[in-house]
Structure formats: structure tokens, C-alpha cells
Amino acid sequence: MRELVISGRRVADDTDAYVIAEIGHNHGGRLDVAEELVRRAAAAGADAVKLQKRDNERLFTGAMYHSPYTGPNSYGPTYGLHRAALEFGRAEYKHLIDVAKTEGVDLFATAFDEQSVDFLTELGIDTIKIASADVTNPPLLEYAAKAARTLIVSTGGAGIDDVRRACDRILPLNAGLALLQCTAMYPAAPADLNLSVITTFRQQFPSVTIGFSGHDLGPQLSWIAYTLGARVIEKHFTLDRAGKGTDHQFSLDPQQLTDLVDGLRRTNSSLGSPHKVMLPGEIPAIQKMGKKLVAARALPAGHSLTEHDIVRKSPGDGLKPSEVGLVLGRRLRIALQAEEDLRLDVLEA
Numbered sequence: 001m002r003e004l005v006i007s008g009r010r011v012a013d014d015t016d017a018y019v020i021a022e023i024g025h026n027h028g029g030r031l032d033v034a035e036e037l038v039r040r041a042a043a044a045g046a047d048a049v050k051l052q053k054r055d056n057e058r059l060f061t062g063a064m065y066h067s068p069y070t071g072p073n074s075y076g077p078t079y080g081l082h083r084a085a086l087e088f089g090r091a092e093y094k095h096l097i098d099v100a101k102t103e104g105v106d107l108f109a110t111a112f113d114e115q116s117v118d119f120l121t122e123l124g125i126d127t128i129k130i131a132s133a134d135v136t137n138p139p140l141l142e143y144a145a146k147a148a149r150t151l152i153v154s155t156g157g158a159g160i161d162d163v164r165r166a167c168d169r170i171l172p173l174n175a176g177l178a179l180l181q182c183t184a185m186y187p188a189a190p191a192d193l194n195l196s197v198i199t200t201f202r203q204q205f206p207s208v209t210i211g212f213s214g215h216d217l218g219p220q221l222s223w224i225a226y227t228l229g230a231r232v233i234e235k236h237f238t239l240d241r242a243g244k245g246t247d248h249q250f251s252l253d254p255q256q257l258t259d260l261v262d263g264l265r266r267t268n269s270s271l272g273s274p275h276k277v278m279l280p281g282e283i284p285a286i287q288k289m290g291k292k293l294v295a296a297r298a299l300p301a302g303h304s305l306t307e308h309d310i311v312r313k314s315p316g317d318g319l320k321p322s323e324v325g326l327v328l329g330r331r332l333r334i335a336l337q338a339e340e341d342l343r344l345d346v347l348e349a
Contacts, residue, residue: 004209007106017264021046021237025086042103045261055115056083132156145174154213156184178232182213187250198228219260290316293342
């Protein structure tokens with residue numbers, strides 16, 4: 001059985017989904033909002049909250065960093081200043097780690113560069129997320145695989161060969177990998193999710209835990225992902241879906257996150273056992289509506305039973321119609337009245 005341990009929590013085919021509330025930068029650079037997001041995610045039943053960490057001045061080219069960035073979602077006049085306004089430092093991370101610990105949820109982040117990997121691991125964060133755009137970034141994959149205990153990798157925009165090459169880089173260094181089917185569209189329409197890739201991933205990577213990072217609207221399609229074998233579910237999370245920023249519109253609000261978690265648990269429960277057996281709770285209904293074998297008319301002792309001597313009637317608390325072969329051609333030991341049960345003990349040996 002494929003199995004993954006994330007911050008001490010076992011994730012496997014026989015467990016509930018591990019639910020990540022992706023805060024990203026939906027906090028708008030405000031620590032109090034980030035803290036409230038952590039608390040509300042915990043209250044909704046999420047297993048983890050996730051931030052995003054970038055070393056902005058090293059990550060972007062000078063041209064991109066200093067490019068004008070204006071509009072309703074901007075937090076600064078240039079892209080670099082916009083990103084800087086949304087970036088938390090060591091003090092903010094330490095505070096949020098303490099809040100998450102108090103609330104009983106894990107906290108980790110997506111690392112967009114090696115410096116951010118170092119930043120996170122130096123804070124004792126042992127789970128690192130790699131964004132879809134870095135599936136084809138082998139140096140970062142290898143660096144994070146060596147540094148983290150658990151690596152969660154989204155695969156938006158990647159082909160199967162890209163994913164296979166990423167796994168080939170990671171797994172020799174770190175077996176603690178979760179691979180998430182993802183569509184890098186914001187939001188993603190249901191027809192673009194390709195949830196069947198979850199099945200492909202499970203076949204192609206039998207030792208790897210598979211999951212789903214959804215940019216679709218609402219929680220419902222994540223429940224389908226679970227039925228296909230996704231055991232790590234990541235959804236963006238916000239306090240206000242109309243808030244300032246590009247991610248709020250496809251994020252779940254607190255009630256939707258609660259619905260996501262509750263629905264995933266119901267989905268797990270409803271899948272149940274793969275073994276088809278009668279459940280104890282089914283017995284009353286099956287007996288009431290089922291059929292049994294009874295005498296078609298009054299029959300004398302010594303009579304040899306034929307198909308014309310037998311009818312099927314409810315309730316189904318006797319020999320089943322499928323057991324007719326046990327009585328055909330046998331002689332009655334005693335006489336039977338019409339509609340009296342045909343039982344094995346009324347037949348001659």
C-alpha cells in the first residue's frame with residue numbers, strides 16, 4: 001500500500017484525505033488576516049495551511065521586478081514592490097507557526113527558489129510544496145528533495161514525460177513524495193481538470209501518493225478526485241471571495257472549506273469495503289420484499305415435487321428462489337397446506 005507521512009500524519013488509500021488550505025497571498029500582506037485564515041481553516045477541519053515563499057529580488061529578472069504593475073489587484077507600483085508587500089519574513093512565519101500549532105494544523109509553504117527552501121527548513125518546516133511551474137526545474141526539485149522530509153509537487157502545465165523526469169529526480173533522494181494532478185488555469189473549468197490523470201498517476205507511479213490541487217470553483221469535484229484515489233487535496237482559501245487579489249475568486253470561503261472536508265469524509269465512508277456482502281441493516285428490507293419457496297396448493301405426503309408445485313411469495317424468510325434445485329424431484333415427508341413454506345426438513349432424505 002502506498003503511504004506517506006506528512007508532519008506525523010499518515011496518508012494512504014485507507015485514510016481520509018489530507019486537506020491543505022492554500023492561503024497563498026490571500027492575506028494581502030497583513031499578519032492579522034493570515035492568522036485569522038489559519039484559525040478559520042483549522043475550524044473548518046483542514047489538516048494544513050499553506051503560504052507561498054519567494055526571494056523576490058533573486059527570483060525575478062530586473063526587468064520583471066521593476067516593471068510597472070498597476071490595476072485593482074496591485075499592492076505596489078512595480079511588480080517587485082507588489083510582491084514585496086505580500087511577502088512575510090521570519091517574524092511573521094514564526095508567529096503563524098505558533099498559531100498553527102495551537103490550532104492543531106500543519107503549516108508549510110510553496111518554495112519558489114532555493115533560498116526559500118533554506119528559509120523554510122531553518123524554521124523547522126519539514127514539508128515543502130513545489131509549484132506547477134517548477135516541475136521542469138530539476139535543480140530546485142533536487143535541492144528541495146534533499147532538504148525536506150516531505151515534498152508535495154503540483155503538475156499543472158506538465159506532460160507525463162515532464163512528470164516522470166521530475167519523479168526520477170526526486171525519488172532517489174526522497175521517497176516522501178506526493179504528486180498532485182493540477183490544471184494551471186485560474187479558475188479551471190470542470191472540463192479542464194482531467195481528473196482521470198489521477199488514475200494514470202497511480203498506475204505510473206505505484207509507490208507515490210497521488211493528490212489533486214484544484215483551481216475549480218467549489219468543493220464538489222474534489223470529492224470525485226478522492227474516489228479516483230487522490231489522498232492529498234489542496235484548495236485555495238480566503239475569508240472574502242471578492243477580496244483584492246487574483247486568487248480570491250476561485251478560493252473556498254470558510255463554509256465551503258467546511259463542506260469540502262465534510263464531503264471528503266462522507267466520500268471515504270461511502271466507498272466502504274470492496275467486498276460485496278449483505279449488511280446486517282439490509283436484512284429487514286430484503287426479508288420483507290424478497291421471495292421464498294412455498295407450496296402452490298395443498299400437497300400430500302409422499303408427493304414428488306415439480307415446478308408446478310412451487311410458487312415464490314413474500315416475505316423472503318425461507319428458502320430463496322435460487323435454492324429451488326434443493327427441492328425439485330424430492331418427496332414430501334409430510335403433507336403441506338397451500339402457501340406453507342418448503343423447508344428442507346419436510347423433505348425425505
